[in-house]
Amino acid sequence: MNAHTTAAVVHSPGGLLRDPDALAALLTDYHLSTEAEKGLPVVDATRLPARYLAEIRDPRTAFADDTVFLAVDAGAPAGCLVVTAPDAGTAEIKRVWTDPARRGRGIASALLHAAIAHCADRGVATVRLSVWSWRTPAIALYERSGFRVTGSWDPREDLVCMEYPAAA
Template sequence: MTDRLEVAVVRWPGGSRVVGEGLSALLAAYHLRTEAEKGEPVADVGGLPDRYRAEIADPGTAFDGDVVLVAVQGDAAVGCVVVTFLADGQSEIKRLWTDPGFRGRGVASALLGVALAHVAESGVNIVRLSVWEWRTPAIALYERLGFTVARSWDERDRLVCMQRAV
């Protein structure tokens, strides 16, 4: 593997079957890692809550109406992010995930750049996200992109809510 990583960000659905299968694998890894980090590890996807299993099994239905971006390198899906549009004219970024083998190479930054450009083109004024407080590298990335900590809209402990103007 070379040090230089060329990543294409594609909107899903679209691209090849590999992208769709890769998206499901990325979502599975995201949810399994998150449950483990919360101290509630599960052995496999079957142990995840129903709503997470539904995302993995059928992202097209789970994210219908949302914008799903997948970063690919060659024939591998290496990262993903979901952009939702809320009823109050805001947008939310969620499920940002980079395959651990590709971290530190700009995948998350590329995904967020495309996501923020899409939000700006959509006329939304505020974009928000939530992140677990122990994910300090993600928080640092969000801060570099202009996100600041906001009053929480989520009741879960240890969840940091952030937002920025578009």
């Protein structure tokens, strides 16, 4: 990670998201890329599934109960990650994304480690995430960070489900 990259919490429960436009731009890229990778490319964000479009249009509402981490590189939004509010000792990481032009600088790693620390500080026993099987660099990052493949809680094909024992 270079000296210009920082991971910072920019949202906490209650809709305190400081830069919803930056998050919306990153989420747009994330969802468009994901749909294309699934073989379902869309021309623009307005054609994304409604649940994804809702996140882009109003991230404050979509993630009102969650914590959003935003990475900034040289003053520009470089990546994002969402941690769901804990439920029965478990939180979920989702929407992990690094701007493709800024990959290889440790941004996703910084976001992931900040999220794990955030969960541990709140007594979360288990942090889980799911990742598409073709995202092998992401899977490798998660494994290096201590996540292990576990049984699936999501019925969608091609998802790899992983857990990290945050409070252990």
